[in-house]
Amino acid sequence: MKVLEIRPLEEKKLRVLIVEKEYSEPFWILEPSNNHAPKNILSSRFKPSVAFCNFLEKLIDEVKPDLITEEQGNRSSKEFEENNVLAQISKKRNVPFYAADIDENAKGYVSSLLEDKKQLRDSILKALEELQDKEDMKREYLMAYGQCLQQEIEEIEREAKFSVRESWIAMSVLENARKLEKEEITCLHISSPEHVEGVKKLLESVDVKVETIHPIKKLVFTQEKTSPAELEDLLRSMQIQIKPVIKKNSEEIPHILFFLDTSKRASPFDICMAYDAGFTVVVPYENVTTEEAKKIVQDAIFSRDPKGIKRTCFFIGGKDMEKAEEVLKIVRDSMFPPFQANTIIDPAGAYTTAAAMVAKVEDALVKSKLGKLKDKRVAIFGTGAVGRVAAVLLAKLGCNVTIVSPNPNRKDGDEYVAKLSNLLRDRYGINVEGVFAPTPAKKTEVIKNADVILCASVAGARIITKEMLNEVKLVKVIADVNAVPPLGVEGMKLKDDMKEFVPGIFGIGPLTIGRLKYKLEQEILREAKRNGKGTIYNYNYAMKLARKILKGEILSTKLAVTVRYPSK
Numbered sequence: 001m002k003v004l005e006i007r008p009l010e011e012k013k014l015r016v017l018i019v020e021k022e023y024s025e026p027f028w029i030l031e032p033s034n035n036h037a038p039k040n041i042l043s044s045r046f047k048p049s050v051a052f053c054n055f056l057e058k059l060i061d062e063v064k065p066d067l068i069t070e071e072q073g074n075r076s077s078k079e080f081e082e083n084n085v086l087a088q089i090s091k092k093r094n095v096p097f098y099a100a101d102i103d104e105n106a107k108g109y110v111s112s113l114l115e116d117k118k119q120l121r122d123s124i125l126k127a128l129e130e131l132q133d134k135e136d137m138k139r140e141y142l143m144a145y146g147q148c149l150q151q152e153i154e155e156i157e158r159e160a161k162f163s164v165r166e167s168w169i170a171m172s173v174l175e176n177a178r179k180l181e182k183e184e185i186t187c188l189h190i191s192s193p194e195h196v197e198g199v200k201k202l203l204e205s206v207d208v209k210v211e212t213i214h215p216i217k218k219l220v221f222t223q224e225k226t227s228p229a230e231l232e233d234l235l236r237s238m239q240i241q242i243k244p245v246i247k248k249n250s251e252e253i254p255h256i257l258f259f260l261d262t263s264k265r266a267s268p269f270d271i272c273m274a275y276d277a278g279f280t281v282v283v284p285y286e287n288v289t290t291e292e293a294k295k296i297v298q299d300a301i302f303s304r305d306p307k308g309i310k311r312t313c314f315f316i317g318g319k320d321m322e323k324a325e326e327v328l329k330i331v332r333d334s335m336f337p338p339f340q341a342n343t344i345i346d347p348a349g350a351y352t353t354a355a356a357m358v359a360k361v362e363d364a365l366v367k368s369k370l371g372k373l374k375d376k377r378v379a380i381f382g383t384g385a386v387g388r389v390a391a392v393l394l395a396k397l398g399c400n401v402t403i404v405s406p407n408p409n410r411k412d413g414d415e416y417v418a419k420l421s422n423l424l425r426d427r428y429g430i431n432v433e434g435v436f437a438p439t440p441a442k443k444t445e446v447i448k449n450a451d452v453i454l455c456a457s458v459a460g461a462r463i464i465t466k467e468m469l470n471e472v473k474l475v476k477v478i479a480d481v482n483a484v485p486p487l488g489v490e491g492m493k494l495k496d497d498m499k500e501f502v503p504g505i506f507g508i509g510p511l512t513i514g515r516l517k518y519k520l521e522q523e524i525l526r527e528a529k530r531n532g533k534g535t536i537y538n539y540n541y542a543m544k545l546a547r548k549i550l551k552g553e554i555l556s557t558k559l560a561v562t563v564r565y566p567s568k
């Protein structure tokens with residue numbers, strides 16, 4: 001019994017020209033029961049046209065192939081060899097002609113698998129017909145069972161027709177070429193249109209040089225007008241031109257992401273995320289300065305044509321948000337149409353984290369009927385990139401924002417927050433109050449004067465204690481992004497989602513925000529890979545996308561449920 005195994009031709013060089021037929025060679029594993037008669041004779045002719053045959057003859061004369069292969073489809077070996085005009089053409093030109101198709105035993109195995117499933121499905125259909133009206137629940141579950149089976153049947157049929165059958169076709173081409181005692185072999189493989197790409201990819205995977213030929217037919221009339229009544233004249237005046245469109249070995253242009261990190265170590269988190277989003281290659285650069293960024297960008301974009309630019313993306317990271325923004329400016333200034341590649345900026349994940357936190361709080365307030373975020377007083381504990389971007393997003397929404405440094409180790413606290421407040425005003429056009437609150441008393445005062453508290457301080461530092469919260473009288477919402485113990489807020493759990501963990505205080509935990517942040521970054525990377533429009537993906541984009549995800553406009557890839565038939 002033959003075993004399916006696609007092995008490279010070691011000592012030989014094989015070139016395959018895949019010639020696309022005018023129709024798909026009929027093939028089925030189990031004969032379809034509803035095989036309706038085709039609408040007209042033109043659509044029912046599973047036979048190469050005169051024009052195609054002439055074209056093939058010319059191609060054979062030009063290329064001088066060492067062998068020709070064709071799918072056998074549903075034809076018997078006798079039919080394939082004796083009643084096949086293509087076989088006759090090959091014979092006339094002394095070129096060996098072989099069937100390349102799924103092995104009979106393999107087909108038999110798949111068909112028995114399908115037969116069993118089809119029988120089961122039919123028995124379910126019968127049971128459904130016999131069911132009484134009142135047995136609603138049973139009907140539902142039988143229907144679901146039947147639909148699952150139908151899906152499985154279609155899946156097996158698709159799998160057999162494409163991946164399994166195409167593997168056999170590719171193997172047959174290779175095995176027939178292997179038999180020839182020549183070092184350089186050229187094969188013409190005549191293929192159904194639907195299998196051209198699949199067979200090509202398989203052959204290319206074992207280093208075969210593949211070109212595909214798609215013959216386009218065009219009618220040319222030598223006389224201007226002819227009515228259908230003068231059919232004879234029409235035919236005489238008509239010529240069919242066939243022009244081949246030849247596609248060379250077209251390796252897919254890879255999706256490359258250049259990861260420009262201003263820190264001394266490129267973030268493995270972002271590198272993994274980029275690969276998981278489907279980028280073919282991620283090239284990390286570390287300690288990137290503005291001068292370096294310019295050189296990297298220009299060197300990269302000039303190596304690719306506009307099509308390649310669409311598959312090029314720059315991702316700017318690094319702990320320092322200001323440095324990352326400077327690099328972004330240089331990256332964008334170094335590009336010009338049509339060499340404008342997508343650019344993502346997310347320094348140390350801060351933009352997606354801040355957007356996820358703000359969007360989550362906004363959504364949670366509305367869902368809990370606690371009013372609109374834009375009307376709230378918000379205090380942000382943390383002056384790093386996450387805190388700063390959250391401040392920008394919130395101030396632009398219309399909130400009254402206070403940004404707080406809670407760092408007891410800081411000596412220049414008041415001066416630092418005043419400078420930060422000025423910087424935010426000058427650079428982002430927002431008015432945010434800066435407060436230095438390193439002690440419990442100062443923190444409590446800030447908490448009392450806010451409706452919403454965001455905790456975005458250094459990982460592993462407790463910023464807000466239960467004691468502080470117990471002094472609070474009004475309802476508050478607190479969100480924390482520090483997932484490293486001890487968490488930023490005492491009493492709050494990682495997965496809390498508007499949980500009242502102190503009377504009147506509703507918490508949103510770091511993992512609840514972290515999950516949204518993860519989806520957000522993943523979606524941004526996927527979008528940047530898909531859409532080659534030269535877009536800048538910054539915190540504003542992240543905020544819009546986070547809202548969409550929360551509204552369920554972007555479905556999670558892991559939406560799985562398990563339903564069981566209720567037992568008595």
Ligand SMILES: NC(=O)c1ccc[n+]([C@@H]2O[C@H](COP(=O)([O-])OP(=O)(O)OC[C@H]3O[C@@H](n4cnc5c(N)ncnc54)[C@H](OP(=O)(O)O)[C@@H]3O)[C@@H](O)[C@H]2O)c1
Nearest residue numbers: 349353382383384385386405407410456457458459482514
């Ligand atoms: N889930 C995610 O994917 C994700 C992504 C990024 C960040 N994060 C988290 O978000 C938080 C903020 O990150 P970031 O990069 O914006 O800022 P960061 O650099 O981690 O923290 C900055 C803030 O922490 C304060 N701080 C430093 N040491 C302190 C101490 N011993 N006690 C109290 N406060 C102290 C700083 O004080 P000064 O104001 O005096 O400078 C500053 O306000 C972190 O917890 C980080 O882990 C999560």
